[in-house]
Amino acid sequence: MKLKDFKNMKEIFLFGKVLSAGIVIAGYAFLGVWCSNWLTEHGAPLLISLLAIPLVTGFGMWQGWLFLTKTNNKK
16 A cells, blocks of 8 residues: 555544534534423523523534544544
C-alpha cells in the first residue's frame, strides 16, 4: 500500500467519527424534545419545558465536541 492509501483511510475514519458525533447530537436533541413534552404533561411551567430542549441539545453538542477532539488528539 502506498502512503496515499493510508491518508485516504484516515479521512474515512475521521468522516465516520464526525458522522457518529452528529448522530449522538441528534439523539440528545430528540431526548430534549421528549423531556420537554414529559415536563409539560406533568405540570411543569412552560418556560422550564421550553428550556429543556436547548439545554439537553447543548449538552449533546458538548459531548460530541469532546468525542471529536479527544479522538483527534490521540496519536
